[in-house]
Amino acid sequence: MFFERPDAGEMAVLVHVDFHDEQEREDPGEFLELVRSAGAEPAILVTGSRQRPDSRTFVGSGKIEELREALSVHHADLVIFNHALSPSQERNVERALKCRVLDRTGLILDIFAQRARTHEGKLQVELAQLEYMSTRLVRGWTHLERQKGGIGLRGPGETQLETDRRLLRGRIKSIHKRLDKVRSQRDQNRRARSRAEIPSVSLVGYTNAGKSTLFNALTASEVYTADQLFATLDPTLRRLDIEDVGPVVLADTVGFIRHLPHKLVEAFRATLQEAAEASLLVHVIDTADPDRELNVSQVEVVLDEIGALDVPTLKVMNKIDLLDSAPRIERDGEGRPEVVWLSARDNKGLELLAQALSECLADDVIDFELSLAPEQGRLRAGLHELDAVREERFDEAGHTILEVRLPRRDFMQLMARLGEKADDYLPKTLQAPSIWET
Numbered sequence: 001m002f003f004e005r006p007d008a009g010e011m012a013v014l015v016h017v018d019f020h021d022e023q024e025r026e027d028p029g030e031f032l033e034l035v036r037s038a039g040a041e042p043a044i045l046v047t048g049s050r051q052r053p054d055s056r057t058f059v060g061s062g063k064i065e066e067l068r069e070a071l072s073v074h075h076a077d078l079v080i081f082n083h084a085l086s087p088s089q090e091r092n093v094e095r096a097l098k099c100r101v102l103d104r105t106g107l108i109l110d111i112f113a114q115r116a117r118t119h120e121g122k123l124q125v126e127l128a129q130l131e132y133m134s135t136r137l138v139r140g141w142t143h144l145e146r147q148k149g150g151i152g153l154r155g156p157g158e159t160q161l162e163t164d165r166r167l168l169r170g171r172i173k174s175i176h177k178r179l180d181k182v183r184s185q186r187d188q189n190r191r192a193r194s195r196a197e198i199p200s201v202s203l204v205g206y207t208n209a210g211k212s213t214l215f216n217a218l219t220a221s222e223v224y225t226a227d228q229l230f231a232t233l234d235p236t237l238r239r240l241d242i243e244d245v246g247p248v249v250l251a252d253t254v255g256f257i258r259h260l261p262h263k264l265v266e267a268f269r270a271t272l273q274e275a276a277e278a279s280l281l282v283h284v285i286d287t288a289d290p291d292r293e294l295n296v297s298q299v300e301v302v303l304d305e306i307g308a309l310d311v312p313t314l315k316v317m318n319k320i321d322l323l324d325s326a327p328r329i330e331r332d333g334e335g336r337p338e339v340v341w342l343s344a345r346d347n348k349g350l351e352l353l354a355q356a357l358s359e360c361l362a363d364d365v366i367d368f369e370l371s372l373a374p375e376q377g378r379l380r381a382g383l384h385e386l387d388a389v390r391e392e393r394f395d396e397a398g399h400t401i402l403e404v405r406l407p408r409r410d411f412m413q414l415m416a417r418l419g420e421k422a423d424d425y426l427p428k429t430l431q432a433p434s435i436w437e438t
Contacts, residue, residue: 011076012040013067017059017083018049026104027258027291031082033208034104038111043074057096058089064096071099080107084259087136105132105261120182127175128261134168183273199361200249201240202275204303205284206295207255210318214284214344215252218353237274242354244362245407251278256302258294265305276308280360283315287341288322314360315339316353321346329356336360367405368427374398379425382414 014035016028028045035042046066054060058081059067067079078100079093085103094101102110109129116122203211219238240250251274265272275281283299285292303309320327320343327349330339337356342349372380380400383389388406395401404411415422 010039010041010078011043011074012078012080013070013074013076014042014045015059015063015067015079015081015083016045016047017053018047019053020051026082028082030258031104034107034111035080038107038114040078040080043076044070046070053083053089056089057092058083058085059093064093068097071097078102084261090136104259108257108261120179123175123179123182127172127179130168130172130175132261134165134172198247198249199245199279200251200274200277201280201282201357201361202251202253202278203282203284204253204275204299204308205255206286206289206299207257209255209284209286209289209295210344211255211284212252214282214316214318215250217344217347217350219250242358242361244358244365244405246410248279248357248361251275256299258298260298260302265302272302272306272308275303276306276311278308278311280357281308281311281313282357283313284318285315286319287317287325288319312360314356317341318344321348327352362407365405366408366411366426366430368430370402370404370425371395372400372402374400376400378418379414379420382418386410386414 012035014031016026016031019025028047032042032045046063048059048063050060057064070076071079076099079097079102081101081103083103084105085093085101090101090103109125109132112125113129116125203215205211215236215238219240236252238250240248242248253272253275281303283296285296289295300309303311314337317339320341325341327343328341329337329352330341332338337359340349340353340356342353344350370383380402383402383404383406386406388404388410389402390405391403393401412422415425
């Protein structure tokens with residue numbers, strides 16, 4: 001017996017199971033946020049506790065009866081699980097309840113599909129959806145598992161299911177090719193920035209931690225923000241000028257979530273590569289979230305998966321306005337910025353973040369006094385052009401005395417452009433190899 005599958009369900013019965021294994025547990029509060037973000041209306045949350053999932057229906061026959069009753073009482077047409085179901089479990093629950101069933105992975109994919117705006121984002125989401133769907137084709141097409149018939153189609157032929165799988169494989173292959181072009185373009189852009197020695201900073205963090213709000217506050221941009229999960233999906237790059245560093249590229253990336261589906265991580269690898277190859281990661285954390293430590297560990301799991309765990313990281317404790325806390329910088333044992341406390345929404349502590357970014361990125365800033373003869377005007381003009389002159393005066397001999405502070409790489413590039421040797425102008429302490437390597 002088969003049922004009509006609606007295009008979408010608005011009233012939904014939710015299912016959350018507590019498992020003894022801490023690694024298998026999900027957050028019911030976050031689950032409700034995900035459901036609302038997808039546009040569904042939660043009718044009731046059916047909870048339970050199990051040692052391990054039932055191999056056939058995930059929740060067992062008793063819960064299936066409870067779900068059937070809940071669907072009838074609330075006139076719901078959709079059941080959403082806060083867990084990843086196998087294709088067979090999803091199919092068995094659909095058959096038992098005679099309604100559409102969605103697991104956590106399918107729910108997140110649906111939200112991503114709604115939020116994708118750019119061509120690249122839509123391709124990445126479609127790829128993840130097709131790869132997810134390819135293992136579940138039989139679920140909705142059981143009645144089509146028969147040979148094609150009709151004039152010109154009799155004979156061996158192929159089943160409708162095989163046709164669908166072949167079409168899916170073709171589409172997946174086509175999207176992979178198009179995404180390869182996107183990756184190639186991104187790699188080319190990153191190489192160009194690397195040749196120009198422009199540092200890159202990527203904002204990472206748990207979804208709804210305030211990354212896009214902070215991004216807007218720093219760059220005066222208008223990236224969409226909202227108090228919901230995955231409000232921003234597509235990556236955004238903007239130029240940001242940092243004192244003692246110069247221009248940097250600031251990237252706002254997709255938010256992470258607990259048990260982020262692996263297929264999504266794979267599909268968004270081109271986007272997340274911005275984080276893996278950044279000069280610095282700014283890990284934005286929702287200070288007011290009671291699960292913030294768990295969220296931090298989940299972000300680190302994804303960073304490890306994309307090879308970005310070893311990238312230097314500055315933590316930003318955002319939303320201090322909710323805790324009535326003051327902006328501040330926490331430093332490590334060597335005096336380097338480690339954590340910045342701020343409120344992106346209220347623009348409190350942004351100057352401290354700018355200071356911390358400057359210190360983290362400008363590890364090789366040189367500060368020295370320079371004496372120039374009148375005929376060395378080109379060097380003086382070059383230093384002024386770089387905004388490196390802090391103070392300027394003249395001595396009795398007519399020489400220009402400059403107090404200079406700038407990144408070493410900028411000074412070296414200026415010297416090379418003028419055909420000069422840098423060591424002829426630098427104090428001996430700044431010529432030491434140990435200084436150069438810091």
